[in-house]
Amino acid sequence: MSKNLKYISSLLAVDCLIFGFENQMLKVLLIKRKLEPYQNEWSLMGGFLKREESADESASRVLKELTGLDGVFMEQIKTFSKYDRDPTERVISIVYSSLIDVRKFETLLNQEYEARWFKITEVPDLLFDHAEMVIAGRDHLKKKAALQPILFELLAEKFTLPQIQQLYEEVFEANFDKRNFSRKLLASKLLKKLDEKDKSGSKKGAFYYQLDKQTNHYNFNILLNLAYSQL
Amino acid sequence: MSKNLKYISSLLAVDCLIFGFENQMLKVLLIKRKLEPYQNEWSLMGGFLKREESADESASRVLKELTGLDGVFMEQIKTFSKYDRDPTERVISIVYSSLIDVRKFETLLNQEYEARWFKITEVPDLLFDHAEMVIAGRDHLKKKAALQPILFELLAEKFTLPQIQQLYEEVFEANFDKRNFSRKLLASKLLKKLDEKDKSGSKKGAFYYQLDKQTNHYNFNILLNLAYSQL
DNA sequence: ACAAAAGTGTTGTGCATACACCCATGG
DNA sequence: CCATGGGTGTATGCACAACACTTTTGT
Numbered sequence: 001m002s003k004n005l006k007y008i009s010s011l012l013a014v015d016c017l018i019f020g021f022e023n024q025m026l027k028v029l030l031i032k033r034k035l036e037p038y039q040n041e042w043s044l045m046g047g048f049l050k051r052e053e054s055a056d057e058s059a060s061r062v063l064k065e066l067t068g069l070d071g072v073f074m075e076q077i078k079t080f081s082k083y084d085r086d087p088t089e090r091v092i093s094i095v096y097s098s099l100i101d102v103r104k105f106e107t108l109l110n111q112e113y114e115a116r117w118f119k120i121t122e123v124p125d126l127l128f129d130h131a132e133m134v135i136a137g138r139d140h141l142k143k144k145a146a147l148q149p150i151l152f153e154l155l156a157e158k159f160t161l162p163q164i165q166q167l168y169e170e171v172f173e174a175n176f177d178k179r180n181f182s183r184k185l186l187a188s189k190l191l192k193k194l195d196e197k198d199k200s201g202s203k204k205g206a207f208y209y210q211l212d213k214q215t216n217h218y219n220f221n222i223l224l225n226l227a228y229s230q231l
Numbered sequence: 232m233s234k235n236l237k238y239i240s241s242l243l244a245v246d247c248l249i250f251g252f253e254n255q256m257l258k259v260l261l262i263k264r265k266l267e268p269y270q271n272e273w274s275l276m277g278g279f280l281k282r283e284e285s286a287d288e289s290a291s292r293v294l295k296e297l298t299g300l301d302g303v304f305m306e307q308i309k310t311f312s313k314y315d316r317d318p319t320e321r322v323i324s325i326v327y328s329s330l331i332d333v334r335k336f337e338t339l340l341n342q343e344y345e346a347r348w349f350k351i352t353e354v355p356d357l358l359f360d361h362a363e364m365v366i367a368g369r370d371h372l373k374k375k376a377a378l379q380p381i382l383f384e385l386l387a388e389k390f391t392l393p394q395i396q397q398l399y400e401e402v403f404e405a406n407f408d409k410r411n412f413s414r415k416l417l418a419s420k421l422l423k424k425l426d427e428k429d430k431s432g433s434k435k436g437a438f439y440y441q442l443d444k445q446t447n448h449y450n451f452n453i454l455l456n457l458a459y460s461q462l
Numbered sequence: 463a464c465a466a467a468a469g470t471g472t473t474g475t476g477c478a479t480a481c482a483c484c485c486a487t488g489g
Numbered sequence: 490c491c492a493t494g495g496g497t498g499t500a501t502g503c504a505c506a507a508c509a510c511t512t513t514t515g516t
Contacts, residue, residue: 007279009240012312012323048238055312055323079310079325081243081286092243092286094310143378162495179497180479202494203487393468410470411506433467435513 015046017137020102021154026170043127059096099153160206246277248368251333252385257401274358330384391437
């Protein structure tokens, strides 16, 4: 089949959309090549598939090689395959979305690139079709977060209710009533209240919560209607 | 970059999951090769990407070439990329899901294959990883159908309330109360009642409805909670 | 006249929303 | 003591779920 010139073979790339939550803002991690080709162009973190690698494996490897992070929540979003998306040669890209705790990312391991967090609403011009990828990933995040409690992946182990509310407000571009929000979230039985307080945000301090790992029978549809006007 | 042997290039395939609704049952269209290789193995309808084709274009073309159908609802689902998924050579497959009106599909245009509709719960053993694709597609259909009124794509132009309720029951593997179901569905303002009746299913006959194309401001979250216990 | 499927209305309940005040603390 | 942000309770309305009977017509 491969001999048949009617059909084409292509390099396989993965690109990783990396979300983080920092200073109450939803951000994405972008990189910029310091050298040619594509010097100074911002793009998603990416790489090519190796010989015996699946895209899932490749995406995890790329993330690990660049950030040192392991065991991160990742999900395949969409494959981009326009024949001229990379003008130099045919490459299709399988895009992944991952959610990381920004505090765990320290520095890029690969010196050929520079990395920076961008507010999701202030993403610069990007290489190739990477801007579309950001849109697709963001859209996917909304849908996913409405149906499942994944946004905790963006927070530290311990977090406060005001923090997580701000996160939801960022993701859904909406404001929620704090009384209703906390009532619903706590009703999901997902959280365990700690004795400790975070005093950094206010004088009174806000109690820390943790994901309660016991809870497998959670009611999470609970957060759906917060959000579904926007799906 | 392509010279670098660390990275691999691969054939690009699309596979189409084709859903239909026939005799009150949700079905998928599968094909079987009559000749070697893979003689008599059931599989999804697929094909390879051509030189200047995107995956979207390729999927539409494949569908058209095999069924003659055009302008069908199609959506990219997921890309399958395990290196040995096709044991003869590396091929990655971008899977699409499409919804067609079974009455519009008459016969396979390509004589190398035989085609048959299978009840979704009675899919036979399939080639390579195609069984996983069916699962992914079905799952996707549920989520999509809960949020958007797409199941109409599976019905004829005119359809009755009992018909569409059976369709929803099939897709969500649940039973709905017909009074509540019709109230909700009609509240969405998506449907226009016709004067005509379908007498095939009962002596009394059921009124036909049609999608009302005017309605762009529909309330479709209306059908969400029918379904979201299952997403 | 009867069987078989279509169609229709009411009620209770729980959930989402809207809304305002007190609390704790650091400065 | 006061400014700042954290935390909590209640009342209202709406939407969902549960439920049973009447209508039509072909045989």
